[in-house]
Structures are given as structure tokens and as C-alpha cells.
Amino acid sequence: MALRDTSLPETSGPVRTSGTALVGEERDRLLGGAYHDPHALLGAHPVPGGVLFRALRPNAREVSVLADGVRSPLVSEGDGLFSAVLPYPEIPAYELVVAYDDGEQTVHDPYRFPPALGELDLHLIREGRHEELWKALGAEPMTHEGVQGTRFTVWAPNAQGVRLAGEFTFWDGTQYPMRSLGAAGVWEVFLPGIGEGARYKFEITSRYGHRFLKADPMARLTEVPPDTASVVTSSRYAWNDAEWMAHRGDTPVHRAPMSVYEVHLPSWRPGLTYRELAGELPAYVRDLGFTHVELMPVAGHPFSGSWGYQVTSFYAPTPRLGSPDDFKFLVDALHRAGIGVIMDWVPAHFPKDDWALARFDGDPLYEPGDSRRAEHPDWGTYEFDFGRTEVRNFLVANAVYWCEEFHIDGLRVDAVASMLYLDYSRDSGQWAPNVFGGREDLDAVAFLQEMNATVYRRCPGVVTIAEESTAWEGVTRPTDSGGLGFGLKWNMGWMHDSLEYVQKEPVHRKYHHHEMTFSMVYAYSENYVLPISHDEVVHGKQALVSKMPGDWWQRRANHRAYLGFMWAHPGKQLLFMGQEFAQGAEWSEKHGPEWWLLGDDYHSAGDHRGMRDLVRDLNTVYRDAPALWQRDTDPAGFQWSMCDAADDNVFAFVRYGEDGTPLLAVSNFSPVVREDYRLWAPEQVTAWQEVLNTDAVRYGGSGVQVGDAGKLCPEDGRLRLTLPPLATVWLTPAR
Structure with missing residues (x-):
């Protein structure tokens, strides 16, 4: 809004004011x-x-109309209303001159503009099929009718009225009532002169007459918590990852190497912004050989202790670490380092904060009206109403938004089980069956299928x-075959x-041998990821190395052997930060990984560096061995070498690449060296060589080797090895 010289001639023609004042119910409703x-x-x-x-x-003293260089005063009606009939044959191009106690402003009148949202947008919103919803709803800086400003739109179908409040109105919504655009339930106003950086909320009057402020559900930027306003923004980021984007889908993910480093961005290196993280995280992940990072939820959340799993701003990256363009810079840096970016996405529920989605327009809107379905019993939150087309559209478009606007390569969907079952964590009488009398949430199923189909089609x-x-059947089955349509599923059973x-304790492991072999009974029922995630190293569960029995050396040896077993097992791998160097303490979002354990002045830094070296080598050998990933979903790519050695705590299996090249993985979960141990091995291989041994001295092990490559020859169909204690070894055909 510009300040300018308004010493212009006033109209000389007659001005009619009698009978122009707004009176009655319309006046009361407008002002209310x-x-x-x-x-x-x-x-x-x-x-x-x-x-x-x-x-x-x-609060204005005077308001005048400025048209054709002539300034014509309006007459005060009281309560901030000013009006007059001016002798123009038709509506001229005009501005308003508004005088306050501290000066005058010449501004465009927001109420002279036609709607800035098209009929097609409204039709798609009403049908729940607007796949680019973020371009239609929210705050959009734009030029409208030749004037720069911002279009504000919000879906609030149950409201009596909606007004815009912001720092530009001192958070009083009176000045800017919004218009309803009809049956779609959308309200709109275009404000000239309002641009990026403006803070705003919607002031909603419910059908019951209650008035309250709500943050924009579609906001693409928010204030830093605990402040809760939405912020007008637009992106100017220029991407530099065209080559990555063009080729990231060349090989289907289930036939490609995939090892994932799970990261909580605010605590990975506490205090770093998105841009500062871009200078450290890609180099670290690339050095360790991970193919992807998985970011715990990035979307805006008011309570940092929720780790991002209680989202209030589904379309805005958390501003704690920077702007949306700053987050794009981080994703871009990871892509340029050859690293894919997976993001945790949380469509299962949302918190009850009164300024956010809950009871958004005074009635249940994003949540179901039935309290038995609205309340999530575990987390004190609301569930989404997956049966409502507009709510499904809000979420499906959100999935597309992160993939298209931020170049996200994968969405890990949180808490899917809580969405699929009507009786999830509910006792008898606390839930109602579906139309077929079952416990499945058919609306949630339809939503997940629509989301997956849309994302795969567009991205x-x-x-x-x-x-x-x-054990829900068909999680990774295509939607056209009745499945949910996911690409991969976390293997919680294996974990x-x-x-x-x-x-x-090793002495007791023989009684639990089947717990390590049972996963192969169902390993090919879905496309799996093997997750050792943040959930397994918090809340008293202990860090991974601290779960292991024995003294410190045995714990680290068990840790190394377990990772070797995990990386060789069918499925993709996921490891949470800090576990790559065997920190002994549980993770805390307040201080993050214990990087000091790797410091030069720490007497056992070598122990932790050795573990990190192992993870690097696991990833390196893994990526270079197609047998470990090409046939993850093909039963013919796996064969047990020894699965019944319970008394020895030994597991051995062969993985095969598409060309038949084998890799033999042998794990000895006993603390004793097993000399001259006999195993079945593929007959076509006459000599084997060790390519990885988790007992190597450089990893902190005892240095026991399986033997010379030239001596690893089958005899009577058996292979004789020396098995290191608490270790996993990988063998490939000798060259």
C-alpha cells in the first residue's frame, strides 16, 4: 500500500448520501x-x-474515492462504513484514499475485483479431484486484473462467514470479509498490496455464532512455534537436479540397491539450518554409502517433542530450520550427491490445537462427525474423515505436493495399520463395523489406493x-489388482x-532359532524394507548396541554380526542415525547422536569408528553385489545353506543375482570360534573368497578369518570354513 500526495481537486458534481447507508440485518451480519x-x-x-x-x-477518519484525478469524499455511516453515490455513468477505475490519525494511504479497493479463482478449480475442489490443490487454496501472491496482491482462499463449508485477519489489520478481521464462492464451500478475497512475508489467519464465524481465528490449512509457510500464524510466501528456487530427476526411476526400486539412513533433521547436528545441513549431511551419507535418507516428518508441527508426528501444517516445512526454499536447497544438495530423499508423511491423524484443523469451521470437518471414529485413542488426536471427498483431496494433493514441489523421492506413510482397522486400539462398543459387518475401514482403504495411484501416475x-x-494382505500389490498400491512395506515382523x-544370551538363542528363520516364510508376500528405526532406540528400548548381551566387546560384536545378517537378508535396509557408530545411549531429540564418541580424545573412539567403517563397507559391498538386491522380491533369488543349526547359533544362506552369481552369507551368533565348520554351497562354485567379515580387526573384531580363498573348496558338496565368533561373513566366488 503506497503513501502518496492526495492534494487533488475534489468532485464538483452533486454527491447523494441520503438512502445510501447500509441498515438492518445485512449491516449486522456484515459487521459481525x-x-x-x-x-x-x-x-x-x-x-x-x-x-x-x-x-x-x-478506525479511518475519512475515506474518499479517487478516480480520473478527482477525489470524492464518502460519508461515514458509523462502525467503519463509508458510502456515497457519485455521478459516474459507469464504474470508473478508482482507488480509495483512506485517512487515519497518523496519515493517509491510497489503496486499491479489494471489493472491486472479480473472483481470482476459476470455475474449473471450484468444480475440482467440490468433486475432490483437484490434484494441485495448493495452487487453488491458501495464500497465492499474484497479479489480478493488472494489480499485484495476494489471493486468499479457504475451504470452510459450514461457516456463516469468514474474514481475513493479519498483522496488516492488527489481527482484527472486520476490514476484510471474504465471499463464499458457492457449493464448493470455498471463501475468497483478493487483497491488493499484500505480499510475501505477510502474517495472517482466517477469522471464522461458525453456524452457531462462535468466532475464532484459524491458521491456513494450506499455508506453505508458518511462523516459528510457539507462534501460530500463517505467512504469505512464493518460491523462487531454481533446481539443479535435472539429471537426478530424469533418471531416478530408471530401475524399479524393488530391483535396485536401497539402504536408507533415517534422520531427524533438527537433532542430527543440533542448531544447523536446512542450508547448513546441506553442507554436511549429503557428504556424510555419501561417504557411508547409503543410497537414501529418510527424513522424520518435515511438515510443520507445534511441539518439537512429537518429532513431527503431530502435524498442524501439512503444506509447510517446519520453519524452525529455514524457509521452504531452504528445504529445497537441502533436497537439491542430496540429489546432487546421488542420494534419494524419502520423507515421513503422516495422514493418519492430526492434533487438536484449537488454532489448527480441529473443528475447523465450528463443526467436524477434517475429522469424522462420529466421535467413535474421530478420536484416536492412543495419541489424543483426531483421525481424518477418509470418507469425505474434500478431505481425501486435501491429503492426496498433499502427497503430490511434496513430490512435485520439493522433489521428494519417496513417502514413508506413518501408522497405516491405525488407518486400516476401525477397531484399532478400541474395545467393544467403541467402534462400529463397516457396511459389510467387518472391521476394515473401507474409506481409508480407498484413500490409500487413490493416493498411491495418483502419486505413481504423476511422479x-x-x-x-x-x-x-x-498381516493385511496386498499392501504392496497394485491397486488394479485390489492391493493398496504401496511400493514397499516396513517388515515389522522381521524387526x-x-x-x-x-x-x-547366546546360550539361550538355540531356543529362539526360529525367530531368525521365520521371516523367510513370508519374505516374498510383500516388497519389504528391514527397519531399525527411531522407534527401536527410544522410550526405554535402548540403543541397538545396548540391546545386545555380554560385555562391551561382545555387544559390539553382536551389533556388527546383526548388521551383516540384516544387509544380506532379502529386503531393503534402514538404519537410524547414531546406530551406524554404535552409540550406547538412547536417542534424544534434544541432543541427537553422540558425535563426541568419534572424537580423537576419546579412548575408545576406535570402537565407534570401527563400527562406522563396517557400515560403510556393508553399503559398498552391497551396492557392488547385485545378488543382494536384484531379486529381493523373487523367491528364486534365495536359498538356505543352513537353517537348522540351532545348537550352534549359525545361519547361512545364498543370494543369487539375475545372472545366477551367488553370494554366501554366514552368521555365527555364538561367542566361540567354530573350526572346520561344514556348510552346503552351490556346486558350480569351486572356490570362494571372503568379501566382508564383521570380525575384522579394523571394525574392532578379533581378526579371525574364514581361511585362504584357495582352500575354500567344496568336498562332497560341503564347504569347510572357520567361523569367527559373533560375526557375519560374506563370500563370493573366487576370481
């Missing part, structure tokens, strides 16, 4: 924030004898990953069983 069409009352409208101008400017190369902890096994 409960009027659906303020543009019909405000702005300029032809009337007999001229043009009626009416403006709503609370080539993107993978969706389900955190699903039950639980294998951790149960390795936490036992």
Missing part, C-alpha cells in the same frame, strides 16, 4: 463477520443516478512405503523377531 457475499455490499455498484461506493475501513520414480504392522533373538 457472518455475511456470505460482502462484495455485493462493498465496492462500487451502479444505481439510479450514478455509482454507489461503499468501503469498510475501521515417475517416486516410491511409497507403508509402515504397516499387521521384532530378529531383535528378540539377538537380545538373548
Whole structure:
């Protein structure tokens, strides 16, 4: 809004003011924030004898119309309303001159503009099919009718009225009532002169007459918590990852190497911004050989202790670490380092903060109206109403938004099981069956199928990953075959069983041998990721190395052997930060990984560096060995070499590449060296060589080797090895 010289001649023609004042119910509803069409009352409208101008400017001393170089004063009606009929034959191009106690402003009148949202947008919103919803709703800086400003739109179908409040109105919504655009339930106003950086909220009057402020559900930038306002923004980022984006989908993910480093950005290196992280994280992850990072939720959340899993701003990266363009800079840096970016996405629930989505327009809107379905019993949050088309659209478009606007390569969908079952964490009487009498949430199923189908159609190369902890059939089956359509699924069964096994003392492990072999019964029922995630190293569960039995050396040896077993097992790998160097303490979001353990002045830094060296070598050998990833979803790519050696705590299996090249993985989860140990091995290989041994001295091990490559020859179909204690070894055909 510009300040300018307004010492212009006033109109010499007659000005009619009698009968122009707004009276009655319309006046009360307009001033009370409960009027659906303020543009019909405000702005300029032809009337007999001229043009009626009416403006709503609370706290103004005077308001005048400036047209054709002539300034014509309006007459105060009280309560901030000013009006007059001016003798124009038609509505002229005009501005308003608004005088306050501290000066004058010449501004465009927001109520002279037609809607800045098209009919096609409204149709798609009403149908729940607007796949670029963020371009239609929210705050969009733009040029409209030749004037620069910002279009504000919000979906609030149950509201009596919606007004815009912001720092530019001292958080009083009176001045800017929004108009309803009809059956779509969308409210809109275009504000000239308002641009990037402006803070705002929507002031909603419910059907019950209650008035309250709400943050924009579609905001693309927010204030830093604990402040809760939405912020007008637009992106100017120029991407530099065209080559990555063009080729990221060349090989289907289930047939490609994939090892994932899970990161909580605010605590990986506490205090670093997105741009500062871009200078450290890509180099670190690339050095360790991980193919992807998985970021714990980045979307805006008010409570940092939720780690991002209680989202209030689904379209805005958390501003704690910088702007949306700063986050794009980090993603771009990871891509240029050859690293894919997976983001945790949380469509299962949202918190009840009264300034956010909960009871958004005074009624259940994003959440179901049935309290039995609205309340999430575990987390004190609301669940989304997956049966409502507009809510599904909000979430499906959100998935597309992160992939298209931020070049995210994968979405790991949190808490899928809690979405799929109506009786999830509910007792009898606390839930109602579906139309077929079952416990499945059919609306949630339809939503997940729509989300996956839409993302895969629009975003080539993107993978969706389900955190699903039950035996739901077809999680990674295509939607056209009745599946949910995910690309991968976290193998929670493998995680639980294998951790149960390795936490036992070796003398007791023989009674739990099946917990390490059972995963192969169902290994090809879905496309799996093997997750050792943040959930396994918090809340009293202990860090991975601290779960292991024995003294410090045995714990680290168990840790190394377990990772060797995990990297060789069918499925993709995921490891949470800090576990790559065997920190002994649980993770805390307040201080992050214990990097000091790697310092030069720490007497056992070599122990931790050795573990990190192992992870680097695991990733290096893994990526160079197609047998470990090409046939992850093909049963013919796996063969047990020894699965019944319970008394020895030994597991051995062969993985095969597409060309038949084998890799033999042998794990000895006993603290004793096993000399001359006999195993079955593929007959076509006459000599084997060791390519990885978790007992190597450089990793902190005892240095026991399986033997010379030339001596690793089959005899009577058996292979004789020396098995190091608490170790995993990988063998390939000798060259």
C-alpha cells in the first residue's frame, strides 16, 4: 500500500448520501463477520443516478474515492462504513484514499475485483479431484486484473462467514470479509498490496455464532512455534537436479540397491539450518554409502517433542530450520550427491490445537462427525474423515505436493495399520463395523489406493512405503489388482523377531532359532524394507548396541554380526542415525547422536569408528553385489545353506543375482570360534573368497578369518570354513 500526495481537486458534481447507508440485518451480519457475499455490499455498484461506493475501513477518519484525478469524499455511516453515490455513468477505475490519525494511504479497493479463482478449480475442489490443490487454496501472491496482491482462499463449508485477519489489520478481521464462492464451500478475497512475508489467519464465524481465528490449512509457510500464524510466501528456487530427476526411476526400486539412513533433521547436528545441513549431511551419507535418507516428518508441527508426528501444517516445512526454499536447497544438495530423499508423511491423524484443523469451521470437518471414529485413542488426536471427498483431496494433493514441489523421492506413510482397522486400539462398543459387518475401514482403504495411484501416475520414480504392522494382505500389490498400491512395506515382523533373538544370551538363542528363520516364510508376500528405526532406540528400548548381551566387546560384536545378517537378508535396509557408530545411549531429540564418541580424545573412539567403517563397507559391498538386491522380491533369488543349526547359533544362506552369481552369507551368533565348520554351497562354485567379515580387526573384531580363498573348496558338496565368533561373513566366488 503506497503513501502518496492526495492534494487533488475534489468532485464538483452533486454527491447523494441520503438512502445510501447500509441498515438492518445485512449491516449486522456484515459487521459481525457472518455475511456470505460482502462484495455485493462493498465496492462500487451502479444505481439510479450514478455509482454507489461503499468501503469498510475501521478506525479511518475519512475515506474518499479517487478516480480520473478527482477525489470524492464518502460519508461515514458509523462502525467503519463509508458510502456515497457519485455521478459516474459507469464504474470508473478508482482507488480509495483512506485517512487515519497518523496519515493517509491510497489503496486499491479489494471489493472491486472479480473472483481470482476459476470455475474449473471450484468444480475440482467440490468433486475432490483437484490434484494441485495448493495452487487453488491458501495464500497465492499474484497479479489480478493488472494489480499485484495476494489471493486468499479457504475451504470452510459450514461457516456463516469468514474474514481475513493479519498483522496488516492488527489481527482484527472486520476490514476484510471474504465471499463464499458457492457449493464448493470455498471463501475468497483478493487483497491488493499484500505480499510475501505477510502474517495472517482466517477469522471464522461458525453456524452457531462462535468466532475464532484459524491458521491456513494450506499455508506453505508458518511462523516459528510457539507462534501460530500463517505467512504469505512464493518460491523462487531454481533446481539443479535435472539429471537426478530424469533418471531416478530408471530401475524399479524393488530391483535396485536401497539402504536408507533415517534422520531427524533438527537433532542430527543440533542448531544447523536446512542450508547448513546441506553442507554436511549429503557428504556424510555419501561417504557411508547409503543410497537414501529418510527424513522424520518435515511438515510443520507445534511441539518439537512429537518429532513431527503431530502435524498442524501439512503444506509447510517446519520453519524452525529455514524457509521452504531452504528445504529445497537441502533436497537439491542430496540429489546432487546421488542420494534419494524419502520423507515421513503422516495422514493418519492430526492434533487438536484449537488454532489448527480441529473443528475447523465450528463443526467436524477434517475429522469424522462420529466421535467413535474421530478420536484416536492412543495419541489424543483426531483421525481424518477418509470418507469425505474434500478431505481425501486435501491429503492426496498433499502427497503430490511434496513430490512435485520439493522433489521428494519417496513417502514413508506413518501408522497405516491405525488407518486400516476401525477397531484399532478400541474395545467393544467403541467402534462400529463397516457396511459389510467387518472391521476394515473401507474409506481409508480407498484413500490409500487413490493416493498411491495418483502419486505413481504423476511422479515417475517416486516410491511409497507403508509402515504397516499387521498381516493385511496386498499392501504392496497394485491397486488394479485390489492391493493398496504401496511400493514397499516396513517388515515389522522381521524387526521384532530378529531383535528378540539377538537380545538373548547366546546360550539361550538355540531356543529362539526360529525367530531368525521365520521371516523367510513370508519374505516374498510383500516388497519389504528391514527397519531399525527411531522407534527401536527410544522410550526405554535402548540403543541397538545396548540391546545386545555380554560385555562391551561382545555387544559390539553382536551389533556388527546383526548388521551383516540384516544387509544380506532379502529386503531393503534402514538404519537410524547414531546406530551406524554404535552409540550406547538412547536417542534424544534434544541432543541427537553422540558425535563426541568419534572424537580423537576419546579412548575408545576406535570402537565407534570401527563400527562406522563396517557400515560403510556393508553399503559398498552391497551396492557392488547385485545378488543382494536384484531379486529381493523373487523367491528364486534365495536359498538356505543352513537353517537348522540351532545348537550352534549359525545361519547361512545364498543370494543369487539375475545372472545366477551367488553370494554366501554366514552368521555365527555364538561367542566361540567354530573350526572346520561344514556348510552346503552351490556346486558350480569351486572356490570362494571372503568379501566382508564383521570380525575384522579394523571394525574392532578379533581378526579371525574364514581361511585362504584357495582352500575354500567344496568336498562332497560341503564347504569347510572357520567361523569367527559373533560375526557375519560374506563370500563370493573366487576370481
